[in-house]
Amino acid sequence: MTGTLDATDLARLGRSGFLPMSNEEGLALFDDALRQDEPLLAAARLDLSALREKARGSALPAVLKGLVRTTARRAATTDARTAATDGAGVSPAQRLAALPEAERRHALLDLVRTNVAVVLGHGTPGAIGSERSFKELGFDSLTAVELRNRLTTAAGLRLPPTLIFDYPTVGALAAHLLAELAPAEQPAPTGNLLAELDRFESAVLAADPHGPGHDQIAARLEEMLRRWQSAATPQHGEPAEDGDRVADRLQSASAEEVLDFIQNELGVN
Secondary structure, X not given: OOOOOOHHHHHHHHHXXXXXXXXXXXXXXXXXXXXXXXXXXXXXXXXXXXXXXXXXXXXXXXXXXXXXXXXXXXXXXXXXXXXXXXXXXXXXXXXXXXXXXXXHHHHHHHHHHHHHHHHXXXXXHHHOOOXXXXXXXXXXXXXXHHHHHHHHHHHOXXXXXXXXXXXXXXXXXXXXXXXXXXXXXXXXXXXXXXXHHHHHHHHHHHOOOOOOOHHHHHHHHHHHHHHHHHHOOOEOOEOOOOHHHHHHHHHHOOHHHHHHHHHHHHOOO
16 A cells, blocks of 8 residues: 655655555564454554654544543633743744734745655755646645644644645735734824825815815815814713724725815815
Protein backbone atom coordinates (compact mmCIF):
# COMPACT_ATOMS: atom_id res chain seq x y z
CA MET A 1 0.00 0.00 0.00
CA THR A 2 2.85 2.42 0.73
CA GLY A 3 5.35 1.18 -1.84
CA THR A 4 4.79 4.20 -4.09
CA LEU A 5 5.24 6.82 -1.38
CA ASP A 6 8.11 9.23 -2.04
CA ALA A 7 10.28 11.12 0.45
CA THR A 8 7.73 13.94 0.73
CA ASP A 9 4.93 11.51 1.57
CA LEU A 10 7.06 9.74 4.18
CA ALA A 11 8.03 13.08 5.73
CA ARG A 12 4.35 14.02 5.98
CA LEU A 13 3.58 10.72 7.70
CA GLY A 14 6.45 11.34 10.10
CA ARG A 15 5.10 14.78 11.03
CA SER A 16 1.73 13.13 11.66
CA GLY A 17 3.36 10.82 14.21
CA PHE A 18 3.48 7.64 12.13
CA LEU A 19 6.73 5.87 11.25
CA PRO A 20 7.31 3.59 8.26
CA MET A 21 7.41 -0.19 8.79
CA SER A 22 9.06 -2.96 6.88
CA ASN A 23 6.97 -5.79 5.45
CA GLU A 24 8.21 -8.07 8.22
CA GLU A 25 7.21 -5.60 10.96
CA GLY A 26 3.78 -5.07 9.46
CA LEU A 27 3.05 -8.79 9.15
CA ALA A 28 4.27 -9.47 12.69
CA LEU A 29 2.00 -6.79 14.11
CA PHE A 30 -0.90 -8.07 12.05
CA ASP A 31 -0.39 -11.60 13.40
CA ASP A 32 -0.16 -10.24 16.92
CA ALA A 33 -3.41 -8.28 16.45
CA LEU A 34 -5.21 -11.47 15.40
CA ARG A 35 -4.24 -13.10 18.68
CA GLN A 36 -5.70 -10.25 20.78
CA ASP A 37 -9.24 -10.32 22.13
CA GLU A 38 -10.02 -6.77 21.01
CA PRO A 39 -12.71 -5.63 18.55
CA LEU A 40 -10.57 -3.06 16.75
CA LEU A 41 -6.80 -2.73 16.51
CA ALA A 42 -4.47 -0.75 14.26
CA ALA A 43 -1.00 -1.94 13.46
CA ALA A 44 1.23 1.13 13.47
CA ARG A 45 4.56 2.48 14.62
CA LEU A 46 4.06 5.75 16.43
CA ASP A 47 6.50 8.60 16.98
CA LEU A 48 5.42 9.75 20.44
CA SER A 49 7.55 12.90 20.33
CA ALA A 50 5.80 13.98 17.12
CA LEU A 51 2.42 13.25 18.69
CA ARG A 52 3.33 15.35 21.73
CA GLU A 53 4.34 18.21 19.43
CA LYS A 54 0.98 18.02 17.66
CA ALA A 55 -0.79 17.89 21.03
CA ARG A 56 0.98 21.07 22.16
CA GLY A 57 -0.24 22.76 18.98
CA SER A 58 -3.81 21.49 19.54
CA ALA A 59 -3.55 19.53 16.26
CA LEU A 60 -3.61 15.99 17.62
CA PRO A 61 -6.64 13.96 16.42
CA ALA A 62 -9.01 13.04 19.23
CA VAL A 63 -8.51 9.32 18.64
CA LEU A 64 -4.81 9.66 19.53
CA LYS A 65 -5.09 11.96 22.55
CA GLY A 66 -5.00 9.11 25.04
CA LEU A 67 -1.57 7.99 23.81
CA VAL A 68 0.49 10.96 25.01
CA ARG A 69 0.54 13.27 27.99
CA THR A 70 1.08 16.99 27.74
CA THR A 71 1.11 19.85 30.23
CA ALA A 72 -2.43 20.52 31.35
CA ARG A 73 -3.92 23.76 30.14
CA ARG A 74 -4.35 26.39 32.79
CA ALA A 75 -7.74 27.36 31.46
CA ALA A 76 -10.29 25.39 29.53
CA THR A 77 -11.03 28.43 27.40
CA THR A 78 -7.57 28.50 25.81
CA ASP A 79 -8.14 28.86 22.08
CA ALA A 80 -5.97 28.85 18.98
CA ARG A 81 -5.11 32.54 19.36
CA THR A 82 -3.89 32.04 22.94
CA ALA A 83 -2.01 28.86 22.08
CA ALA A 84 -0.03 30.68 19.41
CA THR A 85 1.51 33.20 21.80
CA ASP A 86 5.27 33.02 22.16
CA GLY A 87 7.28 32.59 25.32
CA ALA A 88 6.86 36.27 26.15
CA GLY A 89 3.07 36.06 25.82
CA VAL A 90 3.02 37.99 22.53
CA SER A 91 0.34 36.87 20.08
CA PRO A 92 0.82 36.63 16.29
CA ALA A 93 -1.45 39.66 15.86
CA GLN A 94 0.72 41.69 18.25
CA ARG A 95 3.92 40.63 16.49
CA LEU A 96 2.38 41.63 13.18
CA ALA A 97 1.18 44.98 14.52
CA ALA A 98 4.75 45.76 15.62
CA LEU A 99 5.91 45.63 12.00
CA PRO A 100 5.68 48.61 9.64
CA GLU A 101 2.49 48.37 7.62
CA ALA A 102 4.41 47.89 4.36
CA GLU A 103 6.13 44.77 5.75
CA ARG A 104 3.10 42.96 7.15
CA ARG A 105 1.88 41.34 3.93
CA HIS A 106 5.42 40.25 3.08
CA ALA A 107 5.77 38.66 6.52
CA LEU A 108 2.57 36.68 6.03
CA LEU A 109 3.61 35.67 2.52
CA ASP A 110 6.79 34.26 4.05
CA LEU A 111 4.72 32.46 6.69
CA VAL A 112 2.48 30.82 4.08
CA ARG A 113 5.40 29.98 1.78
CA THR A 114 7.42 28.44 4.61
CA ASN A 115 4.57 26.18 5.67
CA VAL A 116 3.74 25.27 2.07
CA ALA A 117 7.38 24.30 1.57
CA VAL A 118 7.36 22.11 4.69
CA VAL A 119 4.13 20.37 3.71
CA LEU A 120 5.25 19.72 0.12
CA GLY A 121 8.90 19.07 0.92
CA HIS A 122 10.23 22.05 -1.06
CA GLY A 123 13.68 23.25 -0.11
CA THR A 124 13.27 26.87 -1.21
CA PRO A 125 10.14 28.63 0.13
CA GLY A 126 11.08 31.87 -1.63
CA ALA A 127 10.70 30.18 -5.01
CA ILE A 128 6.97 29.60 -4.43
CA GLY A 129 5.18 32.32 -6.39
CA SER A 130 2.46 34.27 -4.62
CA GLU A 131 0.05 33.86 -7.55
CA ARG A 132 0.49 30.10 -7.90
CA SER A 133 -2.59 28.11 -6.96
CA PHE A 134 -2.44 25.36 -4.38
CA LYS A 135 -3.81 22.94 -6.95
CA GLU A 136 -0.96 23.81 -9.29
CA LEU A 137 1.54 23.33 -6.46
CA GLY A 138 0.26 19.77 -5.98
CA PHE A 139 -1.95 19.99 -2.90
CA ASP A 140 -4.45 17.24 -2.21
CA SER A 141 -6.95 16.72 0.61
CA LEU A 142 -4.31 15.43 3.04
CA THR A 143 -1.79 18.19 2.43
CA ALA A 144 -4.60 20.80 2.51
CA VAL A 145 -5.56 19.68 6.02
CA GLU A 146 -1.94 19.67 7.16
CA LEU A 147 -1.34 23.20 5.85
CA ARG A 148 -4.51 24.43 7.51
CA ASN A 149 -3.45 22.87 10.83
CA ARG A 150 0.05 24.36 10.61
CA LEU A 151 -1.28 27.84 9.86
CA THR A 152 -3.87 27.54 12.64
CA THR A 153 -0.99 26.94 15.06
CA ALA A 154 1.32 29.58 13.57
CA ALA A 155 -1.26 32.37 13.19
CA GLY A 156 -3.43 31.60 16.21
CA LEU A 157 -6.61 31.71 14.14
CA ARG A 158 -9.56 29.37 13.76
CA LEU A 159 -9.23 28.51 10.08
CA PRO A 160 -11.80 26.48 8.12
CA PRO A 161 -11.01 23.03 6.65
CA THR A 162 -11.77 24.51 3.20
CA LEU A 163 -9.05 27.15 3.62
CA ILE A 164 -7.09 26.58 0.40
CA PHE A 165 -10.29 26.24 -1.60
CA ASP A 166 -11.67 29.52 -0.25
CA TYR A 167 -8.31 31.26 -0.88
CA PRO A 168 -6.80 29.26 -3.76
CA THR A 169 -3.45 31.02 -4.17
CA VAL A 170 -0.56 31.74 -1.82
CA GLY A 171 -1.12 35.49 -2.17
CA ALA A 172 -4.88 35.26 -1.55
CA LEU A 173 -4.31 33.20 1.58
CA ALA A 174 -1.70 35.65 2.89
CA ALA A 175 -4.11 38.53 2.27
CA HIS A 176 -6.82 36.69 4.22
CA LEU A 177 -4.49 36.15 7.16
CA LEU A 178 -3.55 39.84 7.05
CA ALA A 179 -7.23 40.86 7.14
CA GLU A 180 -7.83 38.56 10.12
CA LEU A 181 -4.73 39.49 12.12
CA ALA A 182 -4.53 43.22 11.27
CA PRO A 183 -7.94 44.38 10.02
CA ALA A 184 -8.00 47.78 8.39
CA GLU A 185 -9.09 50.51 10.76
CA GLN A 186 -12.51 51.93 10.07
CA PRO A 187 -12.53 55.69 9.51
CA ALA A 188 -13.71 57.70 12.49
CA PRO A 189 -17.21 59.19 12.16
CA THR A 190 -15.77 62.70 12.32
CA GLY A 191 -13.50 61.80 9.40
CA ASN A 192 -16.56 60.79 7.37
CA LEU A 193 -18.27 64.07 8.19
CA LEU A 194 -15.20 66.05 7.14
CA ALA A 195 -15.10 64.15 3.86
CA GLU A 196 -18.74 65.07 3.25
CA LEU A 197 -17.95 68.69 4.06
CA ASP A 198 -15.06 68.63 1.58
CA ARG A 199 -17.43 67.53 -1.17
CA PHE A 200 -20.02 70.09 -0.12
CA GLU A 201 -17.38 72.85 -0.06
CA SER A 202 -16.29 71.95 -3.58
CA ALA A 203 -19.90 72.15 -4.80
CA VAL A 204 -20.50 75.53 -3.14
CA LEU A 205 -17.28 77.11 -4.38
CA ALA A 206 -17.91 75.82 -7.88
CA ALA A 207 -21.24 77.70 -8.03
CA ASP A 208 -21.53 81.19 -9.54
CA PRO A 209 -21.35 83.62 -6.59
CA HIS A 210 -23.28 86.18 -8.63
CA GLY A 211 -25.99 83.74 -9.65
CA PRO A 212 -29.57 83.73 -8.38
CA GLY A 213 -30.07 82.60 -4.79
CA HIS A 214 -26.63 83.76 -3.61
CA ASP A 215 -27.96 85.70 -0.64
CA GLN A 216 -30.28 82.86 0.35
CA ILE A 217 -27.45 80.30 0.24
CA ALA A 218 -25.12 82.57 2.22
CA ALA A 219 -27.81 83.06 4.86
CA ARG A 220 -28.35 79.31 5.11
CA LEU A 221 -24.64 78.68 5.52
CA GLU A 222 -24.44 81.24 8.29
CA GLU A 223 -27.51 79.74 9.97
CA MET A 224 -26.05 76.23 9.79
CA LEU A 225 -22.78 77.45 11.34
CA ARG A 226 -24.71 79.24 14.09
CA ARG A 227 -26.71 76.11 14.88
CA TRP A 228 -23.57 73.94 14.86
CA GLN A 229 -21.82 76.26 17.34
CA SER A 230 -24.97 76.48 19.46
CA ALA A 231 -25.19 72.67 19.60
CA ALA A 232 -21.66 72.56 21.00
CA THR A 233 -22.73 74.71 23.96
CA PRO A 234 -24.49 72.80 26.80
CA GLN A 235 -27.90 74.19 27.64
CA HIS A 236 -29.95 73.64 30.79
CA GLY A 237 -27.24 71.40 32.19
CA GLU A 238 -27.49 68.92 29.29
CA PRO A 239 -24.33 67.83 27.46
CA ALA A 240 -24.10 68.95 23.87
CA GLU A 241 -24.30 66.50 21.01
CA ASP A 242 -20.72 66.27 19.78
CA GLY A 243 -19.46 66.00 16.22
CA ASP A 244 -19.01 62.25 16.44
CA ARG A 245 -22.67 61.72 17.35
CA VAL A 246 -23.80 64.00 14.50
CA ALA A 247 -21.47 62.14 12.19
CA ASP A 248 -22.88 58.83 13.40
CA ARG A 249 -26.36 60.00 12.49
CA LEU A 250 -25.21 61.02 9.01
CA GLN A 251 -23.26 57.79 8.55
CA SER A 252 -26.31 55.63 9.29
CA ALA A 253 -28.83 57.89 7.52
CA SER A 254 -30.67 56.76 4.42
CA ALA A 255 -30.44 58.68 1.15
CA GLU A 256 -33.80 60.34 1.84
CA GLU A 257 -32.68 61.42 5.32
CA VAL A 258 -29.49 62.95 3.91
CA LEU A 259 -31.51 64.87 1.30
CA ASP A 260 -33.88 66.08 4.02
CA PHE A 261 -30.87 67.24 6.07
CA ILE A 262 -29.49 69.25 3.13
CA GLN A 263 -32.90 70.73 2.39
CA ASN A 264 -33.62 71.66 6.00
CA GLU A 265 -30.17 73.10 6.69
CA LEU A 266 -29.48 74.83 3.38
CA GLY A 267 -32.84 75.19 1.72
CA VAL A 268 -31.52 73.37 -1.38
CA ASN A 269 -34.09 71.35 -3.32
